[in-house]
Amino acid sequence: MNSRRSSPSPAGKSPAAGGSPWRASAERQRDRELKRDAVILAAAREFNRKGYHNTSLDDIAARLEVTKPTVYYYVTSKEQLLFQCFVAGVERIRAAFRDVRQTQLPARERLNAVLRRYGEAVASEFGWCMVRAEEQDLSPAMSRHIKALKSEIDQGIRRLIREGIQDGSIEPCDPKMTAFALAGALNWIAHWYREDQSLTGAQIAAAFVTVFEGGLRPRGSGAQLTARAAPRRRARRPATAVAR
Amino acid sequence: MNSRRSSPSPAGKSPAAGGSPWRASAERQRDRELKRDAVILAAAREFNRKGYHNTSLDDIAARLEVTKPTVYYYVTSKEQLLFQCFVAGVERIRAAFRDVRQTQLPARERLNAVLRRYGEAVASEFGWCMVRAEEQDLSPAMSRHIKALKSEIDQGIRRLIREGIQDGSIEPCDPKMTAFALAGALNWIAHWYREDQSLTGAQIAAAFVTVFEGGLRPRGSGAQLTARAAPRRRARRPATAVAR
Numbered sequence: 001m002n003s004r005r006s007s008p009s010p011a012g013k014s015p016a017a018g019g020s021p022w023r024a025s026a027e028r029q030r031d032r033e034l035k036r037d038a039v040i041l042a043a044a045r046e047f048n049r050k051g052y053h054n055t056s057l058d059d060i061a062a063r064l065e066v067t068k069p070t071v072y073y074y075v076t077s078k079e080q081l082l083f084q085c086f087v088a089g090v091e092r093i094r095a096a097f098r099d100v101r102q103t104q105l106p107a108r109e110r111l112n113a114v115l116r117r118y119g120e121a122v123a124s125e126f127g128w129c130m131v132r133a134e135e136q137d138l139s140p141a142m143s144r145h146i147k148a149l150k151s152e153i154d155q156g157i158r159r160l161i162r163e164g165i166q167d168g169s170i171e172p173c174d175p176k177m178t179a180f181a182l183a184g185a186l187n188w189i190a191h192w193y194r195e196d197q198s199l200t201g202a203q204i205a206a207a208f209v210t211v212f213e214g215g216l217r218p219r220g221s222g223a224q225l226t227a228r229a230a231p232r233r234r235a236r237r238p239a240t241a242v243a244r
Numbered sequence: 245m246n247s248r249r250s251s252p253s254p255a256g257k258s259p260a261a262g263g264s265p266w267r268a269s270a271e272r273q274r275d276r277e278l279k280r281d282a283v284i285l286a287a288a289r290e291f292n293r294k295g296y297h298n299t300s301l302d303d304i305a306a307r308l309e310v311t312k313p314t315v316y317y318y319v320t321s322k323e324q325l326l327f328q329c330f331v332a333g334v335e336r337i338r339a340a341f342r343d344v345r346q347t348q349l350p351a352r353e354r355l356n357a358v359l360r361r362y363g364e365a366v367a368s369e370f371g372w373c374m375v376r377a378e379e380q381d382l383s384p385a386m387s388r389h390i391k392a393l394k395s396e397i398d399q400g401i402r403r404l405i406r407e408g409i410q411d412g413s414i415e416p417c418d419p420k421m422t423a424f425a426l427a428g429a430l431n432w433i434a435h436w437y438r439e440d441q442s443l444t445g446a447q448i449a450a451a452f453v454t455v456f457e458g459g460l461r462p463r464g465s466g467a468q469l470t471a472r473a474a475p476r477r478r479a480r481r482p483a484t485a486v487a488r
Binding site for chain 2: 108111161164168169170171173174177178180181182183184185186187188189191192199204207208210211212213214215216217218219
C-alpha cells in the first residue's frame with residue numbers, strides 16, 4: 001500500500017533529535033503514513049464488523065477516537081478507504097511475487113510460497129475488502145483499478161503454473177482453470193474465517209497448499225490398487241455402509 | 245426443491261383426458277409446481293442481473309409477463325424466493341449425494357461425482373443465490389435454515405473424505421480443511437462465471453476435479469528429481485528468467 005513503510009526510516013527516534021530539517025520532514029512523513037495505516041486498519045475492522053454500506057466515516061473516527069475531519073486528512077472518501085483496504089491486502093500477495101522472483105526455486109515451490117502468503121492475506125483484517133471490494137458500487141475508475149490489480153495477481157499465478165509445467169515441477173494442467181481453482185479456494189477463506197478461527201491464517205494456508213500440491217489421489221505404487229480394491233473391502237465391512 | 249418434479253406425472257397429457265377427478269387434481273398440482281419453478285427461475289435470473297436488494301417482485305412479474313398477485317400466489321415474499329433459489333441449487337448437490345450412495349464406488353470417485361455436480365450447480369442460474377443468500381439480511385429463521393443446509397453439504401463432503409481415507413482411495417489429509425478448500429474453489433465459480441463463460445459449468449467442474457484429484461506435484465518416478473533439477477535447467481535457459 002505504501003512502499004515507504006517497509007523501508008527503515010531515515011530519521012532518528014525523535015523528530016526533535018535530528019539537526020537537519022530534512023530529517024524532521026522525513027520523520028513527519030513517516031508519522032503521517034503510520035497514522036494513515038491506522039485509519040485504513042480501523043476502516044477494515046469496521047467494514048468487517050458492520051459491512052461496507054453500514055459503516056460511516058464517523059464510525060471509523062469513533063473507533064480511532066479522533067474527529068471525522070482528522071480521518072478526511074488521510075483519505076478523501078469512504079470509497080477510497082475501501083480501495084486502500086483492498087490494496088493493503090493485495091500488496092501482501094504482490095510482495096510475495098517480488099520475493100520469490102529473487103529465488104532460484106522450482107516454480108511449484110515459488111507458487112506455493114505465493115499461495116501461502118495469499119491465504120494469510122485473505123485471513124487477515126483486509127480479507128473481506130480484498131474479495132468484496134469490487135461489488136460495492138464503486139466508481140468506474142476505482143472498479144477498473146481493482147480489476148487491474150486482481151488481474152495482475154491472476155496472471156502471476158498462471159505464469160508460475162506455466163513455468164512449473166515447463167520446469168517439470170508442476171503436473172501439466174490448464175493454467176487458467178487451475179489458477180481459478182487455487183485462488184477461489186483461498187478467496188473463500190474470507191467467507192468462513194471470521195466464524196471459525198480455530199486455526200491461524202498461516203495454518204489454513206499451509207493446509208490448503210498441502211491439498212493443492214498433493215491432490216486427493218494417493219501417491220505411491222499401491223494407490224491405484226487400493227482404489228480398485230475398495231468396493232470389495234467396503235462390502236466386507238457393512239459397518240461403513242451403515243455409518244453412511 | 246420439489247421432490248415430485250422428477251417423478252413422472254401420474255396424470256394424462258391433458259387435464260380433461262382422465263376419467264378420475266384425482267388424476268385431474270394431480271395434473272393441476274403438477275402444473276402449479278411447474279409455474280412455481282418458473283417463478284423461482286425468473287427470480288434467480290433477476291437477482292443475478294440486478295442484485296437481490298435492487299430486484300422487486302414487480303421486476304420478476306414483468307419478466308414472466310404476469311401480475312404481482314400471480315407471483316404472490318406461488319411465494320409469500322422476496323425473501324422466500326431467494327431461499328427457494330438457494331434450495332434449487334443446493335438440491336442438485338443433495339441429489340448427487342443420494343445418487344452416489346446407491347453405488348459401490350471407492351469414496352474418492354463418489355466425492356468426485358458430488359464435486360462435479362456441485363460445480364455445475366454453482367455455474368447454474370442458482371449459483372449466485374447459493375453462495376450469497378446467507379448475507380442478504382434474512383430473518384433469523386431463514387438464516388438458520390440456510391446454514392443447516394450448507395452444513396449438511398459440508399458434513400457430507402467431509403464424510404466422503406474420511407471414507408476415502410479409510411478405503412485407501414484418498415490420501416490421508418485434514419477432512420475439514422480439505423472440504424473447505426474444495427467447496428471454496430467451487431463456490432468461487434459464482435463470482436467469475438458470469439463474466440467468463442468460455443467453458444460450460446460441466447467443463448469447469450471437470451477441470452477443477454482434475455486439479456483436486458491429481459494435485460500440482462507431478463506423479464511418477466521422475467517427479468521429485470525433476471523438481472530438484474529445475475533450478476539448474478532454468479539457469480541454462482535464461483529466456484525463462486527474462487520472460488518472468
